[in-house]
Amino acid sequence: MKAELVFIPSPGMGHLVSTVEMAKQLIGRDHRLSITVLIMKTPFDIKSKVSQSLLLAAAEDRLKFVHLPQEDEPALKEVLSKNPGSFMSEFVNMNKQHVRDHVKKMMISTESTRLAGFVVDMFCAPMMDVAAEFGLPSYAFFTSSCASLGLMFHLETLNRDHNHDATELKDSDAELEVPVFVNPVPAKVLPSMVLSKEGGTTFFMEISKRLRETKGIMVNTFEELESYAVKCLAEDDKVPPIYPVGPVLHLVKDENKEEEEEVIQIMRWLDDQPPSSVVFL
Numbered sequence: 001m002k003a004e005l006v007f008i009p010s011p012g013m014g015h016l017v018s019t020v021e022m023a024k025q026l027i028g029r030d031h032r033l034s035i036t037v038l039i040m041k042t043p044f045d046i047k048s049k050v051s052q053s054l055l056l057a058a059a060e061d062r063l064k065f066v067h068l069p070q071e072d073e074p075a076l077k078e079v080l081s082k083n084p085g086s087f088m089s090e091f092v093n094m095n096k097q098h099v100r101d102h103v104k105k106m107m108i109s110t111e112s113t114r115l116a117g118f119v120v121d122m123f124c125a126p127m128m129d130v131a132a133e134f135g136l137p138s139y140a141f142f143t144s145s146c147a148s149l150g151l152m153f154h155l156e157t158l159n160r161d162h163n164h165d166a167t168e169l170k171d172s173d174a175e176l177e178v179p180v181f182v183n184p185v186p187a188k189v190l191p192s193m194v195l196s197k198e199g200g201t202t203f204f205m206e207i208s209k210r211l212r213e214t215k216g217i218m219v220n221t222f223e224e225l226e227s228y229a230v231k232c233l234a235e236d237d238k239v240p241p242i243y244p245v246g247p248v249l250h251l252v253k254d255e256n257k258e259e260e261e262e263v264i265q266i267m268r269w270l271d272d273q274p275p276s277s278v279v280f281l
Contacts, residue, residue, distance in 0.1 A: 003116040006103060006131075007037040007141075010088070010123040015143050018220055018248045019121060020058050022141055025248070027062045034062035034113065038102060040095045041070040068098040089203055092126045099130050107134070117215070125210035140217045146229035146242065149211075149219060150180025153239060155194065155201075156208035166205075170195040179236075180229040212240065220246040 005026070009019035016039075023035045039055075055065045071079075071094050079090045107115055118131035118138045128138040142149050158164035169176070169187035176187050193200040211217060221244050223230045233242045270278060 002032045002034065002113040004034045004036060004106070004113050005116055005119055006099075006106070006136075007035055007119045008099065008121060008124045008127045009037065009039070009141075010121040010143075011040050011042050015121050015123070017250045018143050019141055020055070021248045021250050022218065022220075022245065023063055024058060025245070027060075031062075034064075036064045036066060036106065038099055039065060039067050040091070040098075041067055042091070066102060068095055068102065071095075086203065088123050089126060089206065092124050096127065096130055099127060100133070103130065103134060119218070120214075122207060122211065125207050128210055128213065137215045138213070140211050140214045140240075142211075142217050142219045144219075145221050146219050146226045146233055146244065147180050149217070149242075150229050150233055151178055151190070151194070152204055152208045153212070153233075153236075154178050154180070156205050157238075159205055166201045167195055180232045182228050212238065214240050216241040216243060218243045218245045220248050222246050 005023075007019060007023055009016050020037065023037060027033050027035055059065055075094070079087055079094065103115070115134070115136060117136045118127060119141055120127045120131075120138055122140060122142045122144070125140070131138045155166045159166060169190065172187045174187045175184040176190070177184050187195075194204050195201060217240055219242060221230070223244050226244075230242065230244055233239050
């Protein structure tokens with residue numbers, strides 16, 4: 001029987017591009033699978049020419065893109081004025097009803113196709129509530145590394161089991177033992193959003209909790225790159241199955257003269273460096 005997945009990416013280009021490429025890979029592996037990508041509209045990113053051309057180029061019979069209705073401008077501006085920690089969660093919650101409405105239409109119009117589940121972006125975990133309302137399983141697509149995912153899980157564990165507030169680590173000289181890291185790491189070099197007292201820490205803690213509830217997490221990495229972190233998460237019985245699916249890359253060159261010239265200059269600079277003198281991160 002044919003099956004369909006609902007993908008819900010975060011609207012940022014860094015999330016949207018890799019999500020679209022992941023969807024293309026999945027439908028390329030099984031002709032019975034189709035995917036509908038629900039795109040939440042913001043006043044900025046999604047209206048860009050780059051994202052529009054990306055979606056138009058990727059669209060095909062089994063890969064559809066649906067732009068959800070945009071919220072009222074005043075309501076969006078109010079959400080955008082908030083700090084990053086609360087902005088994304090509020091923005092996603094604003095779009096829950098739009099997702100409900102469209103999924104209802106899908107279930108009515110696709111009687112010959114089984115709706116198999118949601119694949120939510122790491123920042124769109126609240127959409128798991130909508131999947132549960134329809135009795136559908138949720139999977140996650142984590143656009144960053146296994147090490148980042150493991151760090152989030154570790155900080156959430158410290159907060160839950162030891163009442164340890166991650167914001168206390170900000171500007172601290174302490175070294176943190178993180179299971180997915182081979183060596184201890186100075187707390188002050190952790191991502192600033194993770195240690196933010198303005199809602200960032202709370203946001204990441206909530207994401208971590210929700211990701212534990214998924215049926216599996218696809219991570220944009222590969223085992224040879226992060227063998228230690230992948231093994232560590234795979235052996236953790238409190239973490240859902242981890243699927244290293246990367247590197248998920250968008251290698252189609254956009255027809256942009258300025259970008260093309262910039263690439264030429266970068267490659268010229270690299271060619272001028274002594275052999276084995278440049279490290280690629």
